Amino acid sequence: QVQLVDSGGGWVQAGGSLRLSCAASERTFSIYTMGWFRQAPGKEREFVAAITGSGRSTAYGDSVKGRATISRGNAQITVYLQMNSLKPEDTAVYYCAASKNSWPTMMRNDYIYWGQGTQVTVSS
Numbered sequence: 169q170v171q172l173v174d175s176g177g178g179w180v181q182a183g184g185s186l187r188l189s190c191a192a193s194e195r196t197f198s199i200y201t202m203g204w205f206r207q208a209p210g211k212e213r214e215f216v217a218a219i220t221g222s223g224r225s226t227a228y229g230d231s232v233k234g235r236a237t238i239s240r241g242n243a244q245i246t247v248y249l250q251m252n253s254l255k256p257e258d259t260a261v262y263y264c265a266a267s268k269n270s271w272p273t274m275m276r277n278d279y280i281y282w283g284q285g286t287q288v289t290v291s292s
Contacts, residue, residue: 170194170281174264177286180254184290188249190264190283198244201267203279206260206288216262217249218272227272232258254290261285 171193180186190202203218215229217238226238237250247264263286265279273279 172264172266172281172283174262174283174286177262177288179289179291182255182290182292184254185250185252186254186288188251188262188264188286188288190247192245192266195243195245197266201269201272202240202247203265203267203273204238204247204249204262205265205276206262208260213263213276214260215274215276218267218274219247220270220272225272227274229274251288256290256292258290259288261287
């Protein structure tokens, strides 16, 4: 069964950093574009970052640009999201997702597999 397992969330003070991880269950994901989205209570799910299978192309949402870095490791089936200078408005459940697109798509509907989500809480 295809699975994405995301982890690394937690509680952090404003200005701190976190690294989220997403592990795929199959090597097939090494060619997929992988993305991170987040959803705060009462809000729509928001694009955060994406990276192509090769790792050569990335994209970031405006709200995290300059503070987030997405990368791949471990035979390309693990994806990381490094978040720095965290703000209270970054508080949300963060989800990793996989898309068969060959570009770092920001569109939620392009993603067909989703992780279970990991909670990030940033206190002021």
